[in-house]
Amino acid sequence: MQCVNLHKGARRTFDVTELHGAEPEGGGPNPFPTPGAEYRHRLARGEFALPACGDCERVHYPPRVLCPYCGATALSWRQLSGLGTVYSASVLVPREGESYCVALIDLDEGPRLMSNVVGVSPSGVEIGDRVRVVIAEAGDEMVPMFRQERR
Structure with missing residues (x-):
């Protein structure tokens, strides 16, 4: 399924199946259907982490498939201080x-x-x-x- 990101006027097309959260540890396909599912999985392991944008470097909550600040899709999970x-x-x-x-x-x-x-x-x-x-x-x-x- 193709989707168009029109965040802040930027027009980028991407495959939604690739955007189910930040990249998992160790690379490879992400086993979680949504960023929220990965967030809950990490909490169940005792880990307090949220997605951080690889472009603007901001951490965001709730977990999403796009950075809410700049629209980037390059997200990774960051362990937080709590x-x-x-x-x-x-x-x-x-x-x-x-x-x-x-x-x-x-x-x-x-x-x-x-x-x-x-x-x-x-x-x-x-x-x-x-x-x-x-x-x-x-x-x-x-x-x-x-x-x-x-x-």
């Missing part, structure tokens, strides 16, 4: 169960993602707090959550 800063935080109070914190985290490598801050009272999370990723089980998959760094 450190970030709380950009925004909300306490959710369900009818049943305990309250929890949902936060937007600005990763040191650039992307912003939504996650939970765990291991602390939900009301104890403040904008500007430094956090570190912990990969935790949620249902039947592994997800990135965050813990506050010591103050």
